[in-house]
Amino acid sequence: MFKIGEFSKLTQVSIRMLRYYDETGLLKPAKTDKFTNYRLYSAEQIDVLNKIVFLRDLGFNVAEIAAAMKHWDDGFITDRLENKRLEIEGEIKAAQDKLFKIELAKRDIRQQRIATHYNVSIKSIPSCQVLSLRRIVCDYYAEGELWEEMSAFADKNGIPISNSTFTIYHDTDYRETDVDIEICAPVSRTEKDMCGFTYRTIPSLCRLWHVPWCTDLLKTFRAHTLPSQAGCKLTASIK
Structure with a gap:
């Protein structure tokens, strides 16, 4: 002993x-x-x-x-090790996402794109016909991927899009993950719904939070196709 x-x-x-x-x-x-x-x-x-x-x-x-x-025993331990491997891979992915956001923030600071003051106000928009893409995405940063997808779809199908684009957040509160986002681009004509893209009418007098911003931290889509997104962000809960 x-x-x-x-x-x-x-x-x-x-x-x-x-x-x-x-x-x-x-x-x-x-x-x-x-x-x-x-x-x-x-x-x-x-x-x-x-x-x-x-x-x-x-x-x-x-x-x-x-x-x-x-x-x-070998079988049980092997299963537990595999579960731990997947858990660690998830942690690594989350850490990599944070590093990516840090680099974006550093770049924006160097380019003086990050605004130090945000003016929040209520803004109304008239009823309009929009091309819409609604999806549950991993987080708010993934919104840029939706705009890239819409930009490519509009280019491919020759769909003219107004520059008064906006985003609707359908969740009732802030979410860390699984964010219900709908991006909307006013259009002059409607086509057949396809590939997850839908034409619908946004009702008039919708009250929207209007948050001016100067950073492209969340947006990586082509500005020449959807130029208004580089200057403002609209959020609302429109059902």
């Missing part, structure tokens, strides 16, 4: 972590001396501790490690 200090040196795991694993139930001492209250570990527990450290280093939390230790 090994005292906790000896076991720590042997396994190269700190005493603090051994006590933590004891408190969380991941690795209880083999026995506790009833006279000195010293924690005592057995040689057989070295393999158990190695498995705990292995999973910890891969990003498993205490609950996940406990479940893995309880059902340790």
Whole structure:
């Protein structure tokens, strides 16, 4: 049997972590001396501790490690490792998205495109016929992809588009993910609905938040096709 200090040196795991694993139930001492209250570990527990450290280093939390230790077999562990791989890939993707947004923000700051003041007001628009594309996208930054798609669709089909384009956000509140966005471009004539694009009439006297902005942080579509989007952004909840 090994005292906790000896076991720590042997396994190269700190005493603090051994006590933590004891408190969380991941690795209880083999026995506790009833006279000195010293924690005592057995040689057989070295393999158990190695498995705990292995999973910890891969990003498993205490609950996940406990479940893995309880059902340790090749099939179960392989499944848990695959789940962790997918989780880490998602975290990497989220981090890459943040890095991309940081680079966009840095570029806009250098080019003095980011406005320091935003004037929010209510604006009405008259009833109009629009070419609409509505989709649930991953986040607000994905709106630019919708405008690129509409730009390509309009060019391909020879559809003239007014420069008074706007965006409708159908969610009742701000969302981190799964944003319900509809982009609208007024048109002078209607065609057959196709490829997810719809012609519809926006009712008159719709009250819209009108937020002037000077950054192209969210927009990457072609300005010559949809020029108004570089200067303003309209949001509303029109059902």
